[in-house]
Amino acid sequence: MTRYTLKKHAAADTIKWVIIFLLMIGVIGAIVTLFVMLDRQTTVTEIGAEQYIISGLDDEGAAAEGDTSIVTRGTFTTDGLKVELTDEATVTYELYFYDGEDNFISSTGTLSADFDGEVPEGAMSAKCVITPTADEDGKVDLTEVFGYAGQVTITVNR
16 A cells, blocks of 8 residues: 555655756746847937037048037948937037048038938948037037937937
Protein backbone atom coordinates (compact mmCIF):
# COMPACT_ATOMS: atom_id res chain seq x y z
CA MET A 1 0.00 0.00 0.00
CA THR A 2 2.82 2.40 0.71
CA ARG A 3 4.25 1.70 -2.71
CA TYR A 4 1.04 2.82 -4.37
CA THR A 5 0.93 6.14 -2.51
CA LEU A 6 4.61 6.72 -3.18
CA LYS A 7 4.08 6.21 -6.95
CA LYS A 8 1.04 8.48 -6.84
CA HIS A 9 3.08 11.15 -5.08
CA ALA A 10 5.98 10.82 -7.58
CA ALA A 11 3.57 11.13 -10.52
CA ALA A 12 2.05 14.29 -9.00
CA ASP A 13 5.55 15.79 -8.58
CA THR A 14 6.38 15.02 -12.22
CA ILE A 15 3.19 16.73 -13.39
CA LYS A 16 3.99 19.79 -11.26
CA TRP A 17 7.51 20.07 -12.71
CA VAL A 18 6.21 19.73 -16.28
CA ILE A 19 3.69 22.52 -15.64
CA ILE A 20 6.37 24.75 -14.08
CA PHE A 21 8.69 24.05 -17.03
CA LEU A 22 5.97 24.98 -19.54
CA LEU A 23 5.14 28.17 -17.63
CA MET A 24 8.82 29.17 -17.59
CA ILE A 25 9.06 28.59 -21.37
CA GLY A 26 5.96 30.79 -21.80
CA VAL A 27 7.40 33.59 -19.65
CA ILE A 28 10.74 33.51 -21.49
CA GLY A 29 8.90 33.55 -24.83
CA ALA A 30 6.80 36.54 -23.75
CA ILE A 31 9.91 38.47 -22.63
CA VAL A 32 11.73 37.76 -25.90
CA THR A 33 8.67 38.81 -27.91
CA LEU A 34 8.40 42.05 -25.91
CA PHE A 35 12.06 42.92 -26.54
CA VAL A 36 11.72 42.23 -30.26
CA MET A 37 8.63 44.42 -30.50
CA LEU A 38 10.31 47.26 -28.60
CA ASP A 39 13.42 46.99 -30.75
CA ARG A 40 11.37 47.28 -33.96
CA GLN A 41 9.52 50.32 -32.70
CA THR A 42 11.10 53.49 -34.06
CA THR A 43 11.42 56.17 -31.46
CA VAL A 44 11.70 59.81 -32.34
CA THR A 45 13.32 62.70 -30.60
CA GLU A 46 12.48 66.37 -30.84
CA ILE A 47 15.11 69.07 -31.13
CA GLY A 48 14.26 71.46 -28.30
CA ALA A 49 14.69 75.21 -28.02
CA GLU A 50 17.65 74.76 -25.68
CA GLN A 51 19.64 73.41 -28.65
CA TYR A 52 19.82 76.83 -30.36
CA ILE A 53 22.29 79.69 -30.09
CA ILE A 54 22.26 83.18 -31.55
CA SER A 55 24.41 82.89 -34.65
CA GLY A 56 24.19 81.94 -38.30
CA LEU A 57 25.81 79.87 -41.04
CA ASP A 58 27.47 81.10 -44.22
CA ASP A 59 26.97 79.76 -47.76
CA GLU A 60 29.48 76.98 -47.07
CA GLY A 61 27.71 75.78 -43.91
CA ALA A 62 30.36 77.16 -41.57
CA ALA A 63 29.58 79.20 -38.46
CA ALA A 64 29.13 82.90 -39.13
CA GLU A 65 28.92 85.80 -36.70
CA GLY A 66 25.55 87.46 -36.54
CA ASP A 67 22.62 88.28 -34.32
CA THR A 68 19.78 88.14 -36.84
CA SER A 69 19.13 84.37 -36.62
CA ILE A 70 19.49 81.33 -34.39
CA VAL A 71 21.19 78.03 -35.28
CA THR A 72 21.34 74.59 -33.67
CA ARG A 73 24.45 74.16 -31.51
CA GLY A 74 25.43 70.91 -33.18
CA THR A 75 24.25 68.68 -35.97
CA PHE A 76 21.40 66.20 -35.74
CA THR A 77 20.72 63.07 -37.76
CA THR A 78 18.84 63.19 -41.05
CA ASP A 79 17.21 59.80 -40.36
CA GLY A 80 13.47 60.46 -40.32
CA LEU A 81 13.95 64.23 -40.48
CA LYS A 82 10.71 66.20 -40.34
CA VAL A 83 10.25 69.91 -39.73
CA GLU A 84 6.90 71.50 -38.93
CA LEU A 85 6.05 75.16 -38.51
CA THR A 86 3.31 76.40 -36.23
CA ASP A 87 0.22 77.81 -37.96
CA GLU A 88 1.07 81.45 -37.22
CA ALA A 89 4.85 81.24 -37.49
CA THR A 90 6.76 84.50 -37.81
CA VAL A 91 9.98 82.76 -38.85
CA THR A 92 11.57 81.06 -41.83
CA TYR A 93 14.20 78.35 -41.60
CA GLU A 94 16.94 76.77 -43.65
CA LEU A 95 18.44 73.30 -43.32
CA TYR A 96 22.16 72.74 -43.95
CA PHE A 97 23.21 69.16 -44.73
CA TYR A 98 26.57 67.51 -43.93
CA ASP A 99 28.12 64.13 -44.75
CA GLY A 100 29.47 61.62 -42.22
CA GLU A 101 32.67 63.64 -41.75
CA ASP A 102 30.83 66.96 -41.23
CA ASN A 103 31.67 68.24 -44.71
CA PHE A 104 29.02 70.62 -46.06
CA ILE A 105 26.86 69.16 -48.87
CA SER A 106 24.07 71.65 -49.53
CA SER A 107 21.27 73.71 -48.02
CA THR A 108 17.55 73.89 -48.72
CA GLY A 109 17.32 77.63 -49.14
CA THR A 110 14.79 79.60 -47.12
CA LEU A 111 11.70 77.54 -46.23
CA SER A 112 8.38 78.74 -44.87
CA ALA A 113 6.50 75.43 -45.08
CA ASP A 114 6.85 71.99 -43.50
CA PHE A 115 9.76 69.76 -44.57
CA ASP A 116 9.43 65.97 -44.81
CA GLY A 117 12.51 64.06 -45.76
CA GLU A 118 13.86 65.29 -49.10
CA VAL A 119 17.41 64.85 -47.85
CA PRO A 120 20.33 65.09 -50.33
CA GLU A 121 22.21 61.90 -51.15
CA GLY A 122 25.06 61.28 -48.70
CA ALA A 123 23.71 63.62 -46.04
CA MET A 124 24.10 62.11 -42.58
CA SER A 125 23.49 65.15 -40.39
CA ALA A 126 21.99 68.62 -40.55
CA LYS A 127 21.79 71.99 -38.83
CA CYS A 128 18.84 74.36 -38.79
CA VAL A 129 18.99 78.15 -39.02
CA ILE A 130 15.84 80.00 -37.96
CA THR A 131 15.40 83.60 -39.06
CA PRO A 132 12.60 85.81 -37.68
CA THR A 133 10.51 87.61 -40.29
CA ALA A 134 8.76 90.06 -38.00
CA ASP A 135 11.40 91.06 -35.45
CA GLU A 136 11.00 94.69 -34.40
CA ASP A 137 14.68 95.58 -34.07
CA GLY A 138 16.03 93.03 -36.56
CA LYS A 139 18.23 91.40 -33.92
CA VAL A 140 17.60 88.27 -31.90
CA ASP A 141 18.27 88.58 -28.19
CA LEU A 142 18.48 85.86 -25.57
CA THR A 143 14.85 86.27 -24.45
CA GLU A 144 13.57 85.69 -28.00
CA VAL A 145 15.43 82.43 -28.71
CA PHE A 146 12.86 80.15 -27.08
CA GLY A 147 9.97 81.95 -28.78
CA TYR A 148 11.44 81.60 -32.26
CA ALA A 149 12.68 78.04 -31.74
CA GLY A 150 9.26 77.04 -30.41
CA GLN A 151 7.69 77.91 -33.75
CA VAL A 152 9.74 75.22 -35.52
CA THR A 153 9.40 71.57 -34.48
CA ILE A 154 12.18 69.27 -35.68
CA THR A 155 11.80 65.52 -35.15
CA VAL A 156 14.28 62.79 -36.09
CA ASN A 157 14.55 59.05 -35.47
CA ARG A 158 16.74 58.04 -32.58
